[in-house]
Every structure is written in structure tokens, then in C-alpha cells.
Amino acid sequence: MELTLSILLGFMIIGAIFAIHAKDLLSAIIACGIVGYSLVICFLLLKAPDLAIVQIVVETITLIIMVAVVLDSTREELNVKIDTQQIINMSLAFIFMLVLIFFFIQAIETLNPFGEHSLRMASAYVGETAAKTGSANLVTGVLFDFRGYDTLGEATILFTAAIGVLTILRIKGKK
Numbered sequence: 001m002e003l004t005l006s007i008l009l010g011f012m013i014i015g016a017i018f019a020i021h022a023k024d025l026l027s028a029i030i031a032c033g034i035v036g037y038s039l040v041i042c043f044l045l046l047k048a049p050d051l052a053i054v055q056i057v058v059e060t061i062t063l064i065i066m067v068a069v070v071l072d073s074t075r076e077e078l079n080v081k082i083d084t085q086q087i088i089n090m091s092l093a094f095i096f097m098l099v100l101i102f103f104f105i106q107a108i109e110t111l112n113p114f115g116e117h118s119l120r121m122a123s124a125y126v127g128e129t130a131a132k133t134g135s136a137n138l139v140t141g142v143l144f145d146f147r148g149y150d151t152l153g154e155a156t157i158l159f160t161a162a163i164g165v166l167t168i169l170r171i172k173g174k175k
Contacts, residue, residue, distance in 0.1 A: 001045055001110075004103060008045075011096065012038045027089065029066045033059065034096055041100065044107035054154050058161045065165055 015034035022028035036059035043052035125142050135141035143151045 004106065005042060005045060008038045008042050008103060011035075011100070015096075025070045026067065029063065029070060030093060032066075033063045034100070036063070037100060041103050041107050044104075045110065047111070049111065050150075050154070054157055058157060061161060061165065065168060069168065 012035045015031045019028045019031035022031060040052045040056045043055060129138050129141040133141035133145040
């Protein structure tokens with residue numbers, strides 16, 4: 001697993017560097033997507049599917065909005081013909097995508113079957129939540145009493161993403 005995480009970290013670093021130096025905004029957005037979706041796979045490998053779900057939702061919404069803004073802008077292509085460098089860049093992006101899909105499949109296979117827990121705290125959560133929290137709902141008791149800070153962090157991430165979306169839409173509406 002450490003080798004897989006190291007390779008994904010390498011992809012994330014390459015994607016971030018490419019996003020900084022990309023001459024085309026759409027290429028930079030795709031490179032940022034590589035970084036975000038690699039992080040999703042890292043979360044899955046580290047057995048944190050709740051963080052992976054939050055990351056994939058935020059990443060997908062962000063990418064859709066950024067691509068829509070770039071495509072809606074008055075961006076003009078400098079050269080219409082496809083040159084060798086563009087073909088190489090598209091080929092590399094396709095290879096990166098295939099490698100990420102391969103690692104995604106590997107990460108999914110390491111997860112436990114649905115409904116089966118392997119963590120030592122899972123039994124304590126299921127067995128003692130009602131008595132310790134006084135909550136009739138198991139999920140509510142675990143989220144707000146046992147994992148309150150984690151839930152607060154995830155809610156903060158979603159709130160920040162929503163505020164960012166509203167800010168972008170408001171700025172676009174004023175023009």
C-alpha cells in the first residue's frame with residue numbers, strides 16, 4: 001500500500017506542478033482534477049470512505065463549475081491546428097487517467113464487503129451508542145457524540161465549497 005500511495009503522491013505533485021505552469025486554463029483545471037481524484041483514491045486506500053465521499057463531491061462540483069466558467073469565457077485559441085506537443089499532452093493525460101482508474105480499482109478491492117466492519121471500535125459504536133449518548137438513532141449518536149469534530153470538519157469543507165460556488169456565480173452575474 002505504501003508503494004501505491006507513493007505513486008499517487010507523485011501523480012499529485014506532477015499534476016500540481018503542471019497546473020501551475022499550464023498555458024491553457026482548461027489544461028490547468030484538468031491537472032487540478034488529477035490532484036483531487038488522486039486524493040480520493042488515497043482516502044480509499046487509507047480506509048476513510050467518508051472523507052473520500054466528501055472529496056469526490058467537492059472535486060466534481062468544483063471541476064464542473066471551473067470548466068463551465070472557462071468554456072463560457074471569451075477565451076480564444078491561439079492556434080487552431082493540433083501540433084505535436086498537444087498530441088503528446090493528450091496522450092499523457094489519457095495515460096494518467098488509465099493509471100488512476102487502475103489504482104481506483106485496486107483501492108476499491110481493499111475495502112471490506114458492504115456491512116462488514118474490521119475496525120475495533122465498530123463493535124463498541126454499535127453496541128453502546130444508545131446507552132452512552134441517549135440517542136435513539138445510531139447514526140446520529142455516532143456522528144454527533146463520538147465523531148463530532150470529524151463531522152464538524154466535513155461540514156466546514158462542504159460549507160466552504162458552497163460559499164465558493166456562490167461567490168463565483170455572484171461575480172459572474174455582476175458582469
